[in-house]
Amino acid sequence: MRQLAFLSKMHELVQQHSQFIIAAHSPIIMAYPQATVFEFTEDGIKETTLEETQHYRTMKLFFEDKERFIHHLFTED
Secondary structure: OHHHHHHHHHHHHHOOOOOOOOOOOOHHHHOOOOOOEEEEEOOEEEEEOHHHOHHHHHHHHHHHOHHHHHHHHHOOO
16 A cells, blocks of 8 residues: 555656656556666666566466465475
8 A cells, every 4th residue: 555655646746747766676666657667687777668577477477376376486396
């Protein structure tokens, strides 16, 4: 809920012409409309979309099938 409240306050400030540079892993924060998202990877920094970030994809996999995700996480090969 605090992240959603933060988005609301940020939007209020953007309407007053504020700009932000934010480092976050939160898909909620990265989902701000018209945000420019950069991802820091082993290959360097690249502009991307929320849905293409590694963090978003990992969280999506977890929420789609958390039992399977946890099983693979805890299974030793």
